[in-house]
Amino acid sequence: MTEVVRVKCLRHVYPDKTEVRFCGLDFVVRAGERVMILGPNGSGKTTLLAHLTGLLKPVEGEVQVLGVDPVREFASLRRRVGVVFQNVDEQIIGPTVWDDIALAPRNSGLKPGEVRELVENILQAMDIYHLKDKIPHYLSGGEKKKVALAGAMVMRPELLLLDEPFDGLDPRSKREIIHLLDRFNHQFGTTIVMTNHDINLVPLVADRIYVISEGVILMQGSPREVFARLDILRQANLEPPLLVELFAHLSREGIPVNLPLTLEEARQELLPLLKSGLTCARYEEREPKRVACLEG
Template sequence: MEQLIYAKDLNFTYPDKTDVKINGEISVKKSQRVVVLGANGSGKTTLLKSLVGITKPNKGKLKVFDLTPSKEFSQFRYKVGVVFQNAEEQIIAPTVYDDIALMPRGAGLKESEIAEKVNWVLEELQLTHLVHKVPHYLSGGEKKKVVLAGALVMNPKLLILDEPFTGLDPKSKESLLKIINYFNKKYNTAIITTTHDVETVFAISDEVYIVSDGEVIARGNPKEIFAQSEVLNKAKLLQPQLHQLFSILIKRQLPLKHPQNANDGAEQIYQLYTQLVKQNKISS
């Protein structure tokens, strides 16, 4: 499978001499959903900024589309969509239409082509009712969607998301998750997301990396990762509530496994209950 991102043993030094390191390997393949999970200050945002050439590692290996971002970002910029944590900082145009049109305009497309792309992404995200709105007056969830529309307007192969759910209410978070996964499934958009929100990881990842104290300390699918309570504790993270529950039940020697999701967990408990009823160990 085509590899879009490869990072190994990165070290960054900021102008104030602050060093940030991420030792270990991180990769993202075509159509893959990857989450880099870590506490605040673990280097997640520095990693994402390096993918688009904003920060440059002074050690290690970093390739995006087999190119060096700090030197060759212009060669793949239209294959990448980026949403940073603060949506306000990415909104600079007077209307939603103009803000989403910034990237296709930068690519030198004709106005008719720009309109086609903007209208397409507005329809895909169900945001056509916002097209003429002033983005700075929108709600936090709407602003995030507008920024996401701007990141997706060129239908990129890779979407980079930095703490995308920060400050969103549960409904807005759920809506954003649906959009991201819709593009992943329909357009094979690969996604790399940084977050410390463990409750969203299952919904947005095929593979998870845990970063702690400058090291990649774990890698696996979400089910494998969240079964490792000691690793999560080392990274100053908690298990999702569902996994906390199953950890308690497993420690009490119930024949259960850490679930893929709430439906899987409910099915395991139901099957165990049914089995115990049949064995007359509990009453129905």
């Protein structure tokens, strides 16, 4: 697949002399992928995204986004890259929801009719048309996230960058955002790169994971590959998803189970064992001297 992003041994120094590095494995994102960056607080996840947007310039290393340097080609990438920051209150600046979403197409020099069509389409696609005349300041956290996401997606970008998109949301809002991201990815082919601290959501939103810690990319792989390496997660000061930890304990106890990533996979793993256990219990009640019905 076509490479959309490549970061190679990046080093950045902030004005206060704080230094952030990303070495080890190259950070590579291919077209159509949903990539999650996992790491402890202070590991530089937001710094990495800022370099992909062109807002920061590295002291050393290589950053390529859609085949160009995002700092040098910042203007040309604006239509091709959508961004949602962690604090969306700093991003939503329009007097109404409609005006805020219209900012990007207006700034791109599109005609009023074209702007109207793009805004109307994204409002309908995200099911927030009823918010179009609302003042953003008074919206709920979940509604603000949707408005920021609509502003980022209104130009149908090839790449979408999200910094902690689920931060502060209730379970229903998280499900709605997950559904929207899945729709953008499958319907429009949008490549998505995001950071996230809720590790239990990762299997629902990511095809590939990069684990970073102390300036080193420790591992990359599918959620199943990464979550099978509890040693790597703990090296990065990350707790594995609850399902993964539970089934790792069961496996260590000698129970023959595979690693599940979702509740449905866990159900499929456990149900045959539970049914077998119930059958054995009933059998042993009738034939107390005959045991070991679970052996083999």
